[in-house]
Amino acid sequence: MTRLCALILLCSLTQLAIAQQYTVSGTIKDTGGQPVPFASVYIKNTTTGTSANVDGKYAIKLQKGDYIISYRAVGYKQQDYKVKLSETINNDVILASESYTLENVTIKGNAEDPAFEIIRKAIKQRKIHLEEVKAFTCDVYIKGVQKLKGAPKKFMGRDIQKVMELDSNRQGILYLSESNSKFSFRRPNDVHEEMISSKVAGRNNAFSFNKASDLIINFYDNYLLENKLSARGFISPIADNALFYYKYKLVGESKENGELIHKIQVIPRRENDPVFRGYIYIIDESWRIYNTDVYLTEKSGINFIDTLNINQQFTKVKDTYMPTNINFQFAGSVLGFKLAGYFVGVYSNYDLDPKFPKDRFNGEILKITKSVNKKDSLYWINNRPIPLTPDEQVNYIKKDSIAKRKESKVYLDSLEKENNEFKITKLLLRGYSQNDRYHKQYLSFDPVLKSIFYNTVEGFAIKYGVTYRQDFENRRSYSIRPELRYGFANKKLTGSLTGNYYYDPLKRASFGGSFGNGIFDLNNLGSMTPLGNTINSLLYEKNFPKFYEKSFVSLYTTRELASGLQASLSADYSKSNTLTNSTDFKFFDAKDREFTSNNPFSPNAEIPLFPTYKSFSATASLTYTIGQKYITRPDGKFYTESNFPKITVLYKKGFNGVFGSDIDYDFAKVEIAQDRIGLGLWGYTSFLVGAGKFLNNDKVYYPEYKHFAGNISTIFPPNLRKFQYLDFYQFSTNQQYFEAHVEHNFAGFFLNKVPLLRKAKLEEFIGGGYLSSPEKRNYKEFYFGIQRLVLRVSYGFAYDGPTKLTQGFRIAYGF
Structure with a gap:
């Protein structure tokens, strides 16, 4: 009682x-x-x-x-x-507008502006101010709004107003979201955020993309926004080398809260340097930042948007100043779509002497629980610190009501009736899908035209598949894919069935398998795309890829063992046999060239490369990313890009006598790789280093060899692992190897200084590869080139020891 x-x-x-x-x-x-x-x-x-x-x-x-x-x-x-x-x-x-005066400042005609001396003092104190706060916690509210200010009537044949739910002027709010979080920080770069509430207009079950750490931009750092809006970072107005990139003008001084505040205009020394424009406010004597009101433009080298304004206000907390209001406003235009919007963050209730539990900083940078997006309208009325504007209120009401209607079976059936309408052109060009969103069932048919290809083993052929997927809550799903392949020259029909079940998104766990028979590239890393080989074969009488047939049963499973540590196991049983060319058809007959045989080591005669054999093997691998950061949501665990390398260890065993297996080998390898290591104004570097050895190679047939990602075509999809001038098959090994790849992107460091080229925002890069094995002891290649978004052009040289093998242009496309 x-x-x-x-x-x-x-x-x-x-x-x-x-x-x-x-x-x-x-x-x-x-x-x-x-x-x-x-x-x-x-x-x-x-x-x-x-x-x-x-x-x-x-x-x-x-x-x-x-x-x-x-x-x-x-x-x-x-x-x-x-x-x-x-x-x-x-x-x-x-x-009232602040009155900044120069009453206490005397500026002589040829003298240096007083702002320079203030900035020098701020630079001198930069590192002290950067490191003085060792840790803190605070409450964070973030609101993000993205608007469409204008759009074409149609895009790719679709009515934009209807598809994007815009008004008659094709304008409207595309994204509206709010979130409340508890944010923790510990120097040098440990962060942890727990989202308390989240709301996204029109998406009742979605979670905000907002992260407090994304909005905290620290001008005490030398470089800001690296690998975000540009491949290079942008130089802070008080960076150690800022005086080389900026000019400064003291606009005036004012008193606020008993402090003398200097308002300083920051001006680029060169129009196209990666620098800010605008104003920075410095407190006298302590030389701290009080406010910032700066912006970036296309001239600064930003991509995807035209302008970005960054406005920060700081408030005194104990003996320092912390950001309490941060606002990012942006605008841009892409393919006729005019975009604008903002993200505003309110940081409050700071604690600069927090007591963290031992496991607070364990790699999880953001935690979102199931209850986060379940808060009702009364909660938001009481806990929303920034009032909604009238159009934001209407957007919530309209989109939330539409979202509820969209969840009904009647609405989804009516929507799918239009989407599922069969059209032969759709099937030929894009593929056809039959979807049931209410029951979360999806059936997709491959595009017919993309499934047709040509090679000298099968002649004209078709490889066609259908994929069925069933989704469940929190991103769990399973898929089944039957696939058939038929060659009209060799009259061979093959087929397979593949299935996968993604059962635990929080552990990134799945299992699956496949069985059937098919025709495969002798190089398991691939050689040339079917379209590329079709063009080369029919137009230039060059048949680069070589194939073999395999009947197989495969099973695999993968699961995260710890944060950043992924484990995989697989078992494979197969029967493999060689194939020969069935046709020499081509559109043009090159007088000085003939198709080669399907044996890469015997181009002039169809000699079997290996006997028909059976194999049973098992593979185990561990991949560990050092310092892996991640976001935890109810629908999964999402890794973010790491600042440290990824290490992969693999062991593969070929069993002799098991299920009649004819192979007997043990293979182990180790790889270390990292993408986009930021180097400030000098761009970024990526590398991959790997070594492996057959510990036992008593019975190893060519398809079981260690193969390398080669390339001998002018146009190819980019991949750091790919050698750009190495033969696809000649240098595969059944012994040991060492390979290395490195590429550095200067991100326009040099081309940005060329007036006629800087507007194109081209990025220059250099790179190289190295391979050493018994088959190719000292192969190396070097290349240099330029790129813009998804297209890159390079020129390079390949050497075998001191002997030059080849040189030429390469064109790569895609991310």
């Missing part, structure tokens, strides 16, 4: 505390009557506060009492208001 009374009393006190909360709200405008967007509203000398919305409207909930509320915005004079709060009140605020 006592416990019951205590519980009732506690609930009553809780309700009383909630009842005593009052709201201070209003609109913040300038002296001309225009709203001041994203102004800060904070309780003076605390980090409890909020931000105005894009229309200048604000609302802050407080307990009964006396407060001094500070209203701030970059470029405006801070206003403080005393409030005796005993009821909900409206307090509209007028912010």
Whole structure:
């Protein structure tokens, strides 16, 4: 009974505390009557506060009492208001433009602007300010809005207004999301965020993409936004080398909260350097950053958008200053679509002396639980620090109601009726799908034209498949794919059935298998695409790929053992036999060239490369990414790009006598690789190093050899592992090998300085590969080139020891 009374009393006190909360709200405008967007509203000398919305409207909930509320915005004079709060009140605020004067500054005609000396002092203190806060926690609210400001009537034959749910002017909100989180940080770069609530317009079961760490951009770092909006980073106005890239102008000084604030304009020395433009505000004597109002443009080298404005406001916390309001605004145009939007973050309730549990920083940078997106409208009314604008309110209501309607079977059936309509052109070009979204069942047919190809073993052939997928909650799914292949010259029909079950997204766990027979490339890493080989064979009488037939049964499973550590096991049983050419058909007969045989080591005679044999093998591999960071959501575990290498260890055993197997070998390999190692203004480097050995090679047939990713075609899809001038088959080994690949992308460091080329945003790169094995002891290649997004052109040389083998152009496409 006592416990019951205590519980009732506690609930009553809780309700009383909630009842005593009052709201201070209003609109913040300038002296001309225009709203001041994203102004800060904070309780003076605390980090409890909020931000105005894009229309200048604000609302802050407080307990009964006396407060001094500070209203701030970059470029405006801070206003403080005393409030005796005993009821909900409206307090509209007028912010006057800040008057920055040069009364205490004397600038002589030829003298250096005083801003330079201020910046030098700020640079001198940069590292101290960067490292002075060892750890902190805070509450974070983030709102993201992306709008379409204009669009073509149709895109790829589809009505844009209808597809994207836009108004008659083809404008509207594409993405609207809010989230509340608890954010933890520990120097040098440990972060952990736990999302408390999330809301996405029109997606009732979705989670916000918002991350607090994405918005915290620290101008005390030398380089910012590396590998995000550009392959290179952007130089901070107070970086160690900033004076080489910036000019500075002291606009004026003002007093705020008893501190003298210097407003300094940052001006690029060269138009196309990766630098910011705008204003940075520095506190006198301590030389800390007080505000930033800077932007990037296309001239700075950003991709995908035209402009990005970064606005930060800092508030004093103990003896330092922490960001409390961060705003990213962007605009751009792509393929006739005009985009604009913003992300605003409110950082409040800082604790600069937190006591973290031992497992707080374990690689998980963001945790999202099932309850995060289940908060109702009443929750958001009470916990949304930035008021919604009228169009955002309408967007939520409209899209949420549509989302509920879309979940109904009647709506989904009507939608699928149009999407599932059969058209022969669709089947030929893009493939045909028969979807049942209500039951989460999907059936897709391959595009017919992409399934047709030619090679000299099968002649004209077709490889056609159908995929069925059943989805469940939280991204669990299974798929089944039957596939048939028929060659019209060799009159051989093969087929297979493949299945996969993805059963635990949190452990990245799946198992599957396949059985049947098929025709495969002798190089298990592949040689040339079917389309590329078709063109080379029919037009130039060059048949590079070589094939063999295999009947098989394969089983595999993969699962994460620990964060960043993925394990895989597989078992394979097969019967393999050689094939020969069945046709020499071509469109053009090259007088100085003939098709070669299907044996890469006997081009002029169809001599079997190996006897028909059976094999049974098992493979185990471990892949570990050092320092792997990840996001945990109810629907899975999502890795982020690591700043450290990935290590792979593999062991494969070929069993003799098991199920009549004719092979007997043991193979082990180790690989270390890393993509996009940032080097500041010098771009980024990627590398892969691998070594392996057949510990036992008593019975190894050619398909079981260790093969390498070669290339002898001019046009090919890029891959760091691929040698650009190495033969596909000649140098496979059944002994030991060492290979290395390295590539450095300068990200426009040199071409950006060439006036006629800088607008193209080209990126220059250099690279090379090395291979050593008994079959090819000292092969190396070097290349250099330029790229832009998905297309790259290079020229290179290949050597066998000191002897040059070949040289030429290479064109690569795709990511």
